[in-house]
Amino acid sequence: MNRSGLNELDIVLAVARRGTFTAAASELEISPSAVTNAIAGLEKRLGIRLFNRTTRSVALTDAGRRYVEKIGPALAMIRVAEEELESESHAPAGTLKLNVPPESGSLWYPTLLLPFLQRYPRIRVDLYSQREQVDIVAAGYDAGIRLMEDIPADMIAVRLTAELRMIVVASPAYLAEAGVPAQPEALSDHQLLCMRMSDGSIYRWDLMNQQRHYKLQGEARFAASDLASVHQAALAGLGIACLSEQHVAGDVQVGKLVHLLPDWQVHLGTLCLYYPGHRLVPPALKALIAFVRETENRPHL
Structure with a gap:
């Protein structure tokens, strides 16, 4: 698939994450019309409607949900491969997409996230606050933040806070x-x-x-x-x-x-960082995991 085809798939995942074409356009830093045209073109080529649209909302169809569940992990592996090549001769780089509970920031931003970003200036972090738990793989996230008891059994968890x-x-x-x-x-x-x-x-x-x-x-x-x-x-x-x-x-x-x-x-x-253990780990996430483990014996954890 050519690069433009991959961009279309990135747009599909962004719309699925954000719930509107406008929000997806803002995330990807493109125009809303570019999002609309990309989705319409992909749906025409596939012969399947991926999203149900109303004047107020956009939601995945059943076919669209199955499609997202398949392309999310595949695109993540492609991005990991690109970022690993980019990081071979430099400090870790790339964009880290994290799904986090609302209002949890004060528990780990000051002690972990902000010092981490100061150490690695080539890493970008996109935080998506969401109270409901989602399938982070299908939704295109690199990792999630949740209480230990809420983390699926097939995920790897790294402790962020004390009890x-x-x-x-x-x-x-x-x-x-x-x-x-x-x-x-x-x-x-x-x-x-x-x-x-x-x-x-x-x-x-x-x-x-x-x-x-x-x-x-x-x-x-x-x-x-x-x-x-x-x-x-x-x-x-x-x-x-x-x-x-x-x-x-x-x-x-x-x-x-x-x-x-x-x-x-x-x-x-305890609040934990969690991620799937059955696929390649992006360099930025590897760096964050190492940073968390490096600091886990400090008094605030």
Whole structure:
């Protein structure tokens, strides 16, 4: 296949990742019309519609999904081969596409990603934040970032953080008015600030201490699908929240939030980098894996 044919396939994967022709065009730094023409030309040549289009969205057809699942790994191997040749006589280079959970950056950007990019100026990183887990191979990602328990069994995982946990917090102003819960069961009598899951359900905190387990009861006064909104609601004194300890540590330290029920927490596990072990590893990903392992014994991990 000629280079223009490979470009068409790159465009197909970009549209599948981004969900719109405009976003794919922005990622690839080409015009939206070039994306439209490439997809239309490929569909005409194949005799199959790859995407269903409406005025608001673009989604893969069943045939398109099967096509993407096949071409994603093949294009990744071609890119790895090109980048390995490019890196033979130079420092590691290439673009690293990573699928990451939203709002996870503060857990590993400052200690790992930013120092890594400073060390390797010829490596480019594209981060795609997505709450739902995807097939990183079919979607054209080099690697993903997820909690260890969410990583598929056929992937290789490299630990990025120490054990993560969520803690129960509220503002001093809220507690002065509503009182301080002494046991988890008392939480149902309070205003609750909760995360909404991707399926629309409210996350019920699975609190643990050394001997007991308690699953949150009661209705949420405020629910949001992003951690930042729940965090801001807690700071505003609207109620009690259960948030990542790393995200609220600074607020607890200066007294903006109070750590409640200190013997109780939600255990999340460790955040890991993961990638498929059955194909060639791109030079940029090899460099990142080596960098993570080099730093894994530092105090912050």
